[in-house]
Amino acid sequence: RPGSTKHFFNRIKVFVGHFGLFVALIIYTGIGAWVFQTLEGPYEIDRKTTLKHLLLEGRTNFTRTVLSSSLEADDLNYTFSLALETYDKIIEEVTSEGMSVLNPEVKSDWDYIQSAFFASTVLTTIGYGNMAPKTHSGRVFCIFFALIGIPFTLTVIADLGKLMASAVSSSYKSCRRHFPKEIIKSSSKLSKFGGKSATVGAAVGSLLLYISAGGYFFTLWEEWSFFDSFYFCFITMTTIGFGDLVPEKTTYMLLCTIYIMVGLALTSTAIELVRIQYADSWKKMRELSSRLQG
Amino acid sequence: RPGSTKHFFNRIKVFVGHFGLFVALIIYTGIGAWVFQTLEGPYEIDRKTTLKHLLLEGRTNFTRTVLSSSLEADDLNYTFSLALETYDKIIEEVTSEGMSVLNPEVKSDWDYIQSAFFASTVLTTIGYGNMAPKTHSGRVFCIFFALIGIPFTLTVIADLGKLMASAVSSSYKSCRRHFPKEIIKSSSKLSKFGGKSATVGAAVGSLLLYISAGGYFFTLWEEWSFFDSFYFCFITMTTIGFGDLVPEKTTYMLLCTIYIMVGLALTSTAIELVRIQYADSWKKMRELSSRLQG
Ligand SMILES: [K+]
Ligand SMILES: [K+]
Numbered sequence: 296r297p298g299s300t301k302h303f304f305n306r307i308k309v310f311v312g313h314f315g316l317f318v319a320l321i322i323y324t325g326i327g328a329w330v331f332q333t334l335e336g337p338y339e340i341d342r343k344t345t346l347k348h349l350l351l352e353g354r355t356n357f358t359r360t361v362l363s364s365s366l367e368a369d370d371l372n373y374t375f376s377l378a379l380e381t382y383d384k385i386i387e388e389v390t391s392e393g394m395s396v397l398n399p400e401v402k403s404d405w406d407y408i409q410s411a412f413f414a415s416t417v418l419t420t421i422g423y424g425n426m427a428p429k430t431h432s433g434r435v436f437c438i439f440f441a442l443i444g445i446p447f448t449l450t451v452i453a454d455l456g457k458l459m460a461s462a463v464s465s466s467y468k469s470c471r472r473h474f475p476k477e478i479i480k481s482s483s484k485l486s487k488f489g490g491k492s493a494t495v496g497a498a499v500g501s502l503l504l505y506i507s508a509g510g511y512f513f514t515l516w517e518e519w520s521f522f523d524s525f526y527f528c529f530i531t532m533t534t535i536g537f538g539d540l541v542p543e544k545t546t547y548m549l550l551c552t553i554y555i556m557v558g559l560a561l562t563s564t565a566i567e568l569v570r571i572q573y574a575d576s577w578k579k580m581r582e583l584s585s586r587l588q589g
Numbered sequence: 590r591p592g593s594t595k596h597f598f599n600r601i602k603v604f605v606g607h608f609g610l611f612v613a614l615i616i617y618t619g620i621g622a623w624v625f626q627t628l629e630g631p632y633e634i635d636r637k638t639t640l641k642h643l644l645l646e647g648r649t650n651f652t653r654t655v656l657s658s659s660l661e662a663d664d665l666n667y668t669f670s671l672a673l674e675t676y677d678k679i680i681e682e683v684t685s686e687g688m689s690v691l692n693p694e695v696k697s698d699w700d701y702i703q704s705a706f707f708a709s710t711v712l713t714t715i716g717y718g719n720m721a722p723k724t725h726s727g728r729v730f731c732i733f734f735a736l737i738g739i740p741f742t743l744t745v746i747a748d749l750g751k752l753m754a755s756a757v758s759s760s761y762k763s764c765r766r767h768f769p770k771e772i773i774k775s776s777s778k779l780s781k782f783g784g785k786s787a788t789v790g791a792a793v794g795s796l797l798l799y800i801s802a803g804g805y806f807f808t809l810w811e812e813w814s815f816f817d818s819f820y821f822c823f824i825t826m827t828t829i830g831f832g833d834l835v836p837e838k839t840t841y842m843l844l845c846t847i848y849i850m851v852g853l854a855l856t857s858t859a860i861e862l863v864r865i866q867y868a869d870s871w872k873k874m875r876e877l878s879s880r881l882q883g
Contacts, residue, residue, distance in 0.1 A: 316871065375655055379651070384691065386690050390684040396681050420714070422830050423718070453868075534716075535715075569740040
């Protein structure tokens with residue numbers, strides 16, 4: 296049947312349309328990641344090298360000062376406390392920039408995968424902040440990258456949300472076709488009774504289920520308890536992104552990004568539903584109060 | 590004239606309606622701040638006390654070990670490097686929890702103003718993360734606080750955005766009344782020509798102006814350069830909130846919160862406009878491609 300073939304091709308075209316938007320976002324993120332890596336990487340290496348030298352030199356000087364002091368006990372006491380103070384000052388400077396005292400590695404956090412993950416947290420406005428541009432040029436680029444990219448990402452997330460919603464509604468319709476009429480009737484009565492609240496409940500419920508599932512998976516990848524994983528997923532899906540818990544296993548970072556994107560689509564749908572519900576209640580309350588007063 | 594009086598009262602009623610929503614949000618934030626302070630404050634004091642004891646004890650032991658060693662140079666060398674290693678381990682533990690080595694204060698960050706500021710960064714999904722709940726109960730509360738509060742805050746921000754938009758449009762209308770007809774005609778031609786892009790440009794432009802103004806004010810309050818202030822405002826208004834720059838002057842924190850709320854209303858309007866523009870372009874592109882193919 297030619298009609299069916301045309302229908303099939305139309306479907307493919309629609310799919311390519313959605314897919315194209317998604318691919319464009321991936322390319323945009325990939326280019327952004329490369330720019331961030333190029334701008335921030337060398338600066339970070341420089342800074343870390345300086346800090347490492349400072350630390351090692353400080354430690355050597357401390358040792359030399361104490362060991363070379365062939366003085367009496369009282370003088371040694373004075374010399375030691377002075378040298379310790381100097382050492383503590385160096386420690387403060389080194390650790391305040393996030394460098395470890397025990398293992399002062401000169402290694403850039405801005406490898407390609409981490410940079411791509413960072414770029415995706417900018418676009419989704421999660422912004423964990425465990426990594427953030429420190430150079431002037433990196434920050435300027437970040438502003439333009441976000442200015443263009445965030446509305447674009449919101450478009451893709453909204454598109455993903457619509458796709459998911461239409462998938463749910465089409466599977467619901469095919470369910471209706473296969474179920475006996477009596478059940479449909481009673482369920483439609485129920486949905487009239489519950490109305491919007493049921494939709495809101497279902498949206499929030501499926502979101503919590505999704506976050507719980509994520510919570511389980513993150514316990515497998517990272518060294519987190521279930522509650523920590525759940526908390527991380529919640530803080531991520533709401534795009535709060537404190538950054539107190541951040542995934543570190545680079546192997547799963549792509550999977551993690553996809554999980555986040557799908558979750559954000561789910562969340563934006565849920566938040567929009569709840570917001571409409573709130574706005575309605577607020578409107579009704581004001582109408583009621585104006586009726587009571589007037 | 591009684592009609593005018595009625596109009597006036599209606600205006601007040603509308604104002605009270607918007608204002609009520611705003612007051613409810615402030616009360617919600619205030620209660621949340623109190624709960625966060627109650628749950629997190631004592632735990633933080635405990636933790637900091639422990640760390641301070643650990644640091645001071647470590648320092649005392651270090652000093653005692655070095656000074657009491659009445660050995661020869663070689664042995665002292667060995668003893669010293671061992672003691673320094675122990676001290677470094679303690680330092681690592683203390684600083685990794687964000688405590689200063691030079692000035693180990695036992696003082697809770699969760700005072701009322703900071704807690705309120707934290708609560709507002711949760712509700713707006715900025716989430717700087719310079720402060721975040723560390724106790725189990727604090728995190729559980731944070732989840733529920735966000736779950737209820739974020740859609741509520743979005744409602745208030747959307748309401749604020751609508752108010753601002755209607756204020757702009759009413760002042761535009763009063764301008765139209767006072768300007769000569771020729772100017773109106775040419776400007777309406779211009780707006781037909783520029784169309785939606787002009788609106789988008791105006792929204793983004795006024796947002797950048799608002800951020801620049803904020804950038805200027807933050808240079809007065811905090812010890813930031815203009816670029817740093819601008820960058821902070823941008824990262825805040827997009828709700829990315831890395832937390833690498835966070836206002837610290839508690840005196841201006843309320844003003845800062847109001848600035849952020851108004852800015853977010855402006856941003857959400859701008860982002861929505863740009864998103865619609867993107868979606869339109871994308872739709873047109875797909876239509877064009879399907880016309881070319883079909
Ligand atoms: K955020
Ligand atoms: K954040």
